[in-house]
Amino acid sequence: MSAVSVVLGRNRSLRAGNGMEVRERAQKVSTKDMTAGSPMGLILGFAVPLLFGFLFQQFYSVVDTIIVGQFLGVKALAGVGSTGSINFMIIGFCMGVCNGFAIPVAHKFGAKDYSGMRQFIANSVWLSGVFAVIMTTAVVLLCRNILTLMHTPEDIFVYAYTYIVIIFCGIPASYLYNLLSGIIRSMGDSRTPLMFLLLSSVLNIGLDLLCILTFRMGIAGAAVATVVSQLISGVLCLFYMKKKFDILEITREEWKVNFSHMKTLCGMGVPMGLQYSITAIGGVILQTSVNSLGSVAVAATTAASKVSMFFCCPFDAMGSTMATYGGQNVGAKKLERLGEGLRACSVLGIGYALLAFGVLFFFGDNFVSLFVNEGGAEIIESARQMLLTMSAFYIPLAFVNIIRFMIQGMGFSAFAVLAGVCEMVARGLAGLFLVPALGYTGACLASPLAWIFADAFLIPAYIHVRRKLGKMIGEDISGLHHQDRCFILKLR
Numbered sequence: 001m002s003a004v005s006v007v008l009g010r011n012r013s014l015r016a017g018n019g020m021e022v023r024e025r026a027q028k029v030s031t032k033d034m035t036a037g038s039p040m041g042l043i044l045g046f047a048v049p050l051l052f053g054f055l056f057q058q059f060y061s062v063v064d065t066i067i068v069g070q071f072l073g074v075k076a077l078a079g080v081g082s083t084g085s086i087n088f089m090i091i092g093f094c095m096g097v098c099n100g101f102a103i104p105v106a107h108k109f110g111a112k113d114y115s116g117m118r119q120f121i122a123n124s125v126w127l128s129g130v131f132a133v134i135m136t137t138a139v140v141l142l143c144r145n146i147l148t149l150m151h152t153p154e155d156i157f158v159y160a161y162t163y164i165v166i167i168f169c170g171i172p173a174s175y176l177y178n179l180l181s182g183i184i185r186s187m188g189d190s191r192t193p194l195m196f197l198l199l200s201s202v203l204n205i206g207l208d209l210l211c212i213l214t215f216r217m218g219i220a221g222a223a224v225a226t227v228v229s230q231l232i233s234g235v236l237c238l239f240y241m242k243k244k245f246d247i248l249e250i251t252r253e254e255w256k257v258n259f260s261h262m263k264t265l266c267g268m269g270v271p272m273g274l275q276y277s278i279t280a281i282g283g284v285i286l287q288t289s290v291n292s293l294g295s296v297a298v299a300a301t302t303a304a305s306k307v308s309m310f311f312c313c314p315f316d317a318m319g320s321t322m323a324t325y326g327g328q329n330v331g332a333k334k335l336e337r338l339g340e341g342l343r344a345c346s347v348l349g350i351g352y353a354l355l356a357f358g359v360l361f362f363f364g365d366n367f368v369s370l371f372v373n374e375g376g377a378e379i380i381e382s383a384r385q386m387l388l389t390m391s392a393f394y395i396p397l398a399f400v401n402i403i404r405f406m407i408q409g410m411g412f413s414a415f416a417v418l419a420g421v422c423e424m425v426a427r428g429l430a431g432l433f434l435v436p437a438l439g440y441t442g443a444c445l446a447s448p449l450a451w452i453f454a455d456a457f458l459i460p461a462y463i464h465v466r467r468k469l470g471k472m473i474g475e476d477i478s479g480l481h482h483q484d485r486c487f488i489l490k491l492r
Contacts, residue, residue, distance in 0.1 A: 032188025034325045035110055035332040040344040043321055047348075050190040051317035052198070058310050065306050067208045068222050069299075069371040072159075074379070076219050077371060078295045079159025081302025082152050085283035087164060090139050092276030094174045097131060098124075099320070100269030102182035103327050103409060104261075109187050110331025114247055118254045121183055123261040127269070128179045132172040139168045150288045153295055163223045170227030176234030180241060183248070185324055192244075196236040204229035271413035275404075275420035279450075282427025286446050289435035297440055300382035303371040307364070307383075308390050311356045312397065318345050319401035326409025333473050338466060342406055349398030357391040364388060386444045393448035396455050403458040412465045419454045419461070426450035 034042050069077040101124040108117035139146075143165045152160050181193035204225050211221025241248050290301050322345055329337045360367075368383040369376065400419070408416045426449045434442030434449075 032190075033110075034188060034328045035334050035337070039325070039337060039341040040347075043318075043325065043341060043345050043348070046188065046190050046324065047314075047317045047321040047345075049194045050185065050320055051314055052194045054313040054316045054320075055310070058313055062306050062310055065302065066370050067212055068219060069303070071212055072219060074299050074372070075156050075295060076159045077302055078153075078298040079156040079219065080163050080222070081298050081305070082150070082156060082160045082287065082291060083147070083164040083167075084302065084305060085280055085287040086146055086150065087167060088283060089277050089280030090135065090168060090171070091174055092280055093273040094131075094135070094171060095178050096273035096276040097269040098128065098175065098178035098182045099323065100272030100408070100413060101127070101179060101265050102186040103268045103272075103323065103411065103413075104264055105183055106186040106324050106327030106409065107331035107411070110328035115254065118248065118250045119258060120261055120265065121248065122250050122255045123258055124179060124183075124265050124269075126257060127262055127265055128175045132175040136168065136171040139171070140165060143168060150284060151291045153291060153298070156295060156298070159219050163219050166220055166223035166227060170223075170230065173227055173231035173234055177230050177237060180234060180237035184237065184241065184245075185320065186327065187245075187247075188324070188328075190321075192240055193233075193237060196233040196240070199236070200229040200233040203232060268408075268411075268413050271417045272408055275413075275416045278417065278420040279423040279427075282424035282431070282446075282450065285428045286431035286435070286443065289431040290443050293435070293440060293443075296378055297382065297443070299372070300379045300440075301386065301443060303368045303379065304383040304386035304390075306371065307360075307367045307387055311360065311391070312394075314352050314356075315349065315394075315398050315401040318349055318398070319405035321345070321405075322402055323405040323409035326406045327411075330410050330469065335466070335470055335473060338406070338410070342402065342462075345402050346399070349402055350395055353394035353398050356394055360387050360391045364391075382440055385440070389444040390447050393451055396448070396451040400451050400454045400458065403462050404454070407458070407462055407465055410465055410469060412469075415458075415461045415465060419458050422453040422457045423450040426453040 032042070032046060034046065065077065065080060068080055101120075104120045105117055105124070108114070108120060144161060147157065147160055147164070181196075184190075184192055207225035207228060208222055211217045211225055215221060217224065290297055322341065325341050326338060329335070329341070364387040365380050365384045368380045368387070372379050400423075404416045404419050407413075427446050430442055430446035430449055434445055436442070438445070
């Protein structure tokens with residue numbers, strides 16, 4: 001934490017007043033204001049660099065899996081895959097918390113309240129440090145017990161434990177990168193995190209090969225490479241912010257702990273993190289059921305999931321874009337732009353969903369074959385079945401990401417959590433009933449069912465919160481709940 005404070009903190013000799021105002025006006029060249037201009041153009045301009053960032057972030061995981069599958073065998077591949085749901089539950093919470101912390105920052109940036117923005121950033125740093133320490137300690141100590149409860153097959157248990165415990169030791173690195181990149185994106189700069197991820201992804205490939213082939217570290221080498229690469233990308237974000245963003249030079253006064261700000265940050269970040277984790281609980285139930293089908297089913301699910309996650313990166317980019325877009329426009333009180341942005345992004349999501357299905361229909365087995373070097377035919381066929389089933393429902397997935405993150409950016413994180421509950425219930429039902437009844441086919445249907453459940457909640461939820469926000473920013477707020485009145489008073 002002290003390193004972050006030193007790098008982001010400003011020298012005492014820096015003057016307040018006009019000098020700072022000049023520097024803040026200069027930030028317009030480095031940030032993007034999404035409260036004016038064509039929503040489609042703004043969304044594309046913001047999402048495309050962000051997309052490449054997500055692609056390279058997934059590249060970490062994909063490269064790990066390819067190298068593990070090709071050089072360490074199917075059992076090692078299945079070991080990595082068996083940890084996917086618990087990995088998503090824990091690391092996803094980190095990502096969600098950091099994305100939630102960025103929402104008040106986006107609100108303050110949109111409202112041109114730069115001092116308030118810096119106070120939120122400072123308090124998010126303190127909170128992230130506390131969260132990182134507690135989570136790392138807890139999950140590392142409980143890791144073996146968790147894998148046992150998930151009925152991880154004995155022949156892949158050692159691979160699973162070795163890999164995931166190292167990944168969990170890297171939780172602080174995950175917080176560092178996701179927090180800092182989220183702050184940078186909240187001000188409209190989605191390109192810089194991309195460049196750092198590009199650099200570290202290349203490094204990840206080299207470290208994978210070095211650790212596995214040269215140092216003979218086995219599956220531990222893949223995990224170490226991932227953690228080190230993400231740590232480097234986070235450090236690069238840190239020094240870039242120091243060098244390029246005077247607007248982020250935080251005073252000693254702004255570094256002080258502010259419990260009111262922390263409450264606001266936790267109100268945004270914790271629900272967003274829980275959204276990921278709650279969703280993942282259903283995935284854990286599902287993964288437990290898949291584990292019972294044997295190593296081949298686990299390996300096929302692993303390969304299909306890695307390919308699908310890569311193809312789903314555009315949906316993630318659209319979601320993060322809408323969180324920033326929604327946050328800035330709510331901060332600027334330009335509610336009419338919310339619907340315009342939602343429609344524009346929905347067109348992009350539907351178009352890409354159709355394209356992705358076509359590519360996977362014709363070339364899905366080619367992508368899967370990258371992960372398999374033995375016993376390939378059965379695994380490839382099963383993985384292709386899962387890929388085609390999931391990609392046929394990418395349009396519902398597009399709406400899950402676009403609408404959920406828009407709602408979060410508008411300041412109603414609790415509704416996004418409820419959407420996560422819907423996904424959890426759907427995947428849990430699939431794991432408890434569909435997999436025992438239909439076998440592997442039931443596992444293939446789990447994610448589509450989860451997306452449909454989430455959309456059934458999110459679409460009416462967006463209509464509700466948009467109307468509520470209109471009333472909150474209007475003249476008469478007397479009839480609103482106390483929490484809502486407090487929220488709008490902050491906006492005013």
